[in-house]
Amino acid sequence: MSEKTPQIRFKGFTDDWEECKLSSISERVTRRNKNNESTLPLTISAQDGLVDQNDFFNKQVASRDVTGYFLVKNGEFAYNKSYSNGYPWGAIKRLDKYDMGVLSTLYIVFRPTEINSQFLVSYYDTTRWYREVSKNAAEGARNHGLLNIAPTDFFNTLLVVPNTVDEQEKIGLFFKQLDNTIALHQRKLDLLKEQKKGFLQKMFPKNGAKVPELRFEEFTDDWEERKLKYVASYRNGKAHEQVEDENGKFTIVNSKFISTDGKVKRNTNEQVEPMFKGELAIVLSDLPNGKALAKVFLVNENEKYTLNQRIAGITPKENCDSKFLSYRMNRHSYFLKFDSGVSQTNLSKPQVEEFVTLYPSFEEQQKIGSFFKQLDDTIALHQRKLDLLKEQKKGFLQKMFI
Numbered sequence: 134m135s136e137k138t139p140q141i142r143f144k145g146f147t148d149d150w151e152e153c154k155l156s157s158i159s160e161r162v163t164r165r166n167k168n169n170e171s172t173l174p175l176t177i178s179a180q181d182g183l184v185d186q187n188d189f190f191n192k193q194v195a196s197r198d199v200t201g202y203f204l205v206k207n208g209e210f211a212y213n214k215s216y217s218n219g220y221p222w223g224a225i226k227r228l229d230k231y232d233m234g235v236l237s238t239l240y241i242v243f244r245p246t247e248i249n250s251q252f253l254v255s256y257y258d259t260t261r262w263y264r265e266v267s268k269n270a271a272e273g274a275r276n277h278g279l280l281n282i283a284p285t286d287f288f289n290t291l292l293v294v295p296n297t298v299d300e301q302e303k304i305g306l307f308f309k310q311l312d313n314t315i316a317l318h319q320r321k322l323d324l325l326k327e328q329k330k331g332f333l334q335k336m337f338p339k340n341g342a343k344v345p346e347l348r349f350e351e352f353t354d355d356w357e358e359r360k361l362k363y364v365a366s367y368r369n370g371k372a373h374e375q376v377e378d379e380n381g382k383f384t385i386v387n388s389k390f391i392s393t394d395g396k397v398k399r400n401t402n403e404q405v406e407p408m409f410k411g412e413l414a415i416v417l418s419d420l421p422n423g424k425a426l427a428k429v430f431l432v433n434e435n436e437k438y439t440l441n442q443r444i445a446g447i448t449p450k451e452n453c454d455s456k457f458l459s460y461r462m463n464r465h466s467y468f469l470k471f472d473s474g475v476s477q478t479n480l481s482k483p484q485v486e487e488f489v490t491l492y493p494s495f496e497e498q499q500k501i502g503s504f505f506k507q508l509d510d511t512i513a514l515h516q517r518k519l520d521l522l523k524e525q526k527k528g529f530l531q532k533m534f535i
């Protein structure tokens with residue numbers, strides 16, 4: 134196979150791909166927003182493309198006077214030529230969501246002229262173009278860690294592309310359809326998460342109420358208020374630093390493990406503080422305004438987990454359903470109120486044991502716990518499908534481009 138052909142390509146195409154400069158297949162856009170044609174401030178998101186700054190930065194826009202900005206129209210591309218940390222070398226994205234918007238003059242804007250636009254979208258989803266930008270910007274000025282590439286150098290970057298529009302179109306359409314499928318699965322996943330949020334609000338009593346807004350029809354009794362120490366027992370975890378083993382058979386239940394939903398793991402061959410099926414682990418310590426404090430993990434099997442320090446183990450007593458309790462305790466506002474937003478929060482045993490909430494009958498707890506467990510399983514299934522699609526796209530990007 135020639136070095137100028139990709140590993141995977143559509144049937145009927147055999148010619149070598151060709152090198153070309155970006156300047157030969159596109160033209161730079163430098164029109165200014167002089168007449169205030171648009172007041173929509175844009176920024177580049179590596180995941181979502183060119184998006185409204187108001188949404189991306191939570192309504193904190195960098196500048197309100199955008200008359201001197203570039204006016205960008207639908208179908209045009211933009212690149213942030215000064216980039217520091219995070220996504221390597223920034224991202225190059227096409228404006229698809231809006232008819233037009235404005236971008237800071239720190240960006241480079243261009244429109245394709247001699248190449249299929251959808252092909253170019255997919256090309257800039259690969260990692261190939263980073264090398265060219267890196268090579269052309271290597272001699273550029275560095276200022277406080279920012280790598281700045283001049284527009285002239287940017288347009289001198291080389292691309293390797295099919296020499297026929299037909300092949301460009303087929304590749305562009307293939308990835309557009311794949312992106313549409315990924316977007317569909319993402320919307321389904323987002324909808325399920327929103328539905329769960331709604332059920333959590335309606336299936337537990339609001340402040341001052343004794344019953345929830347939504348419940349299973351066979352249950353009518355008021356819920357009863359109880360402190361955690363009367364429905365579950367508490368214990369602290371133990372240090373595992375001296376016994377960690379990346380090949381160990383037991384997973385250490387620590388803050389990172391819980392906060393990443395099990396994606397980041399540390400292991401050991403010594404079960405220093407065993408955890409058992411049906412027990413809960415809750416994060417006691419987190420940085421100010423962190424997302425891990427009071428996050429709960431429910432143990433689903435024996436002989437698999439061991440409890441780390443700064444994590445509490447909660448063992449439900451008789452007539453307290455572990456699934457129900459896990460959803461009730463997880464990131465509850467009671468625990469979050471101890472976060473001052475200034476210094477690290479460290480929940481104490483008395484603070485956890487004094488947690489007060491309402492409990493229905495054991496049978497109703499079981500129904501509620503099972504309902505949310507099934508919903509979580511469905512969410513996890515959709516998440517796995519989405520992750521698989523993204524991995525498939527990554528593989529195709531590696532093999533369908535040079």
